[in-house]
Amino acid sequence: MTTNDTGGSGTAAETASAPASAAAPARRRSPRTTDFGYQRVPWEQKKARVRGVFDSVAPRYDLMNDVMSAGLHRLWKRFTVERTGLKPGQTALDVAAGSGDLALGLARRVGASGRVLVTDINASMLRQGRDRLLDAGIAGNVAFVQADAEALPFASRRFHCVTIGFGLRNVTDKAAALGEMYRVLKPGGRLLVLEFSKPLLGPLEPLYDLYSFQVLPRLGRLLASDEDSYRYLAESIRRHPDQDTLLRTMEKQGFERCRYYNLSAGIVALHVGFRL
């Protein structure tokens, strides 16, 4: 999120009239950094680090989703697809589609006369999505494109609906990605962002922390031989902007009639906004 990211501090310009000996040494521009979980990493390195996570988890991604969420992710995604308002014959884009759960729901809604573009920055995840949709017998009206959410390779005003499920928190420049999703929506089109958010668990919060930081990484080690990626998952959730902050970022990118639904006590939130 841009507000979390440090831009360069700027170089202190020396005044022309100051004698060389009295001039303060020029401050070096500090490199731009961003969050990768709880680490700060150079801005331009985050994509490669995120790619490493998803290359590693791709083969076990669906199993882990079911185990980690006790199957709840299916309900969150079903709710998201219901809120798209898509009709047969319309065109939809799923960004950061991964193994394609949302894309499958979109494809079923728009039917054979509609069209769904399924995109992900990561070839290994996109392959999972393609296999999932082909196995489900969905082929003719779907296309798969490897693409970065920050630079979508599509014409403006093309889609009736854009979805991004559990993808935004991994994107380096979230405002840029939201701006791109706005650009490719038709006027009247809608964006749905399904993402982990700030839970409203009150006294149960320590349990959520215990689950996130102790149980999740162990599950990752047991089921996917990958503890670090699941530690990143827990940390990246904590670094992601809360419900209201994300809503304001959407509004800044031009979205209107923005609102969000807290799901499972805000562990996850679905944000919806329109390009009018």
Ligand SMILES: C[S@@+](CC[C@H](N)C(=O)[O-])C[C@H]1O[C@@H](n2cnc3c(N)ncnc32)[C@H](O)[C@@H]1O
């Ligand atoms: C947690 S998975 C979510 C997959 C799927 N949408 C779901 O709901 O199960 C996050 C996905 O975001 C993708 N991703 C990360 N950064 C991205 C970017 N800059 N542009 C597009 N996809 C990205 C990853 O490759 C990964 O497939």
